[in-house]
Amino acid sequence: xxxxxxxxxxxxxxxxxxxxxxxxxxxxxxxxxxxxxxxxxxxxxxxxxxxxxxxxxxxxxxxxxxxxxxxxxxxxxxxxxxxxxxxxxxxxxxxxxxxxxxxxxxxxxxxxxxxxxxxxxxxxxxxxxxxxxxxxxxxxxxxxxxxxxxxxxxxxxx
Numbered sequence: 001x002x003x004x005x006x007x008x009x010x011x012x013x014x015x016x017x018x019x020x021x022x023x024x025x026x027x028x029x030x031x032x033x034x035x036x037x038x039x040x041x042x043x044x045x046x047x048x049x050x051x052x053x054x055x056x057x058x059x060x061x062x063x064x065x066x067x068x069x070x071x072x073x074x075x076x077x078x079x080x081x082x083x084x085x086x087x088x089x090x091x092x093x094x095x096x097x098x099x100x101x102x103x104x105x106x107x108x109x110x111x112x113x114x115x116x117x118x119x120x121x122x123x124x125x126x127x128x129x130x131x132x133x134x135x136x137x138x139x140x141x142x143x144x145x146x147x148x149x150x151x152x153x154x155x156x157x158x
Contacts (some may be wrong), residue, residue: 025068026055028150029080031111034128035147036076037138041124049124050139053146055104064105072109076126077118080109086149089142106146106151126127 029036031047044050056071058064067084074082086106093100116126129137134147 020098020100022100022102023058023064023065024055024102025058025071025107026088026104027068027074027080027107027109028146029076029078029109029111030083030150030154031128033131035091035131035134035150036072036078036116036126037129037134038075038119038123039125040075041122044139050072052124052139053106053143055106065107068105068107069109072116074120075123076114077116078114078126079112079155081112083108083110084141084153085110086146086153089145091142104142107125107150108150 014141038050038054038056039049042050054072054075055065056075058067059070059106065085069080069082072078085106087107088103090101090103093102116128119126129153131147135144137152138144138147
């Protein structure tokens with residue numbers, strides 16, 4: 001391998017549209033042994049409903065934590081208090097023929113106030129489910145992993 005390749009000045013040739021990167025943040029909000037989840041209005045590629053944690057884009061000038069707090073409030077109607085950063089997940093998805101890389105930072109929050117009926121129009125439904133149920137019911141493996149991390153953190157804290 002040449003030194004040019006090792007230094008990163010050449011990248012493998014890729015076909016298709018250029019890749020985009022999205023930065024998002026979200027929350028695992030607990031109320032006792034329950035976590036708030038959402039059913040977004042946007043369906044999975046196969047048309048099925050998605051069960052997810054609240055998350056969304058980090059706006060310009062906003063920190064990931066501020067974005068997570070805002071997205072939780074907008075998508076669930078809930079205000080949470082920060083407990084701990086849970087970590088990041090990275091994944092790729094396709095939209096309109098483009099490959100998009102996504103980085104999501106998740107935070108653990110405790111419920112402070114609010115009502116799940118006060119969610120925004122990007123969400124079909126917001127509701128509380130048991131933490132153990134969330135481990136299997138959430139659509140995306142990365143979000144199930146965040147619930148596992150929240151449980152592990154809670155176990156350490158006891």
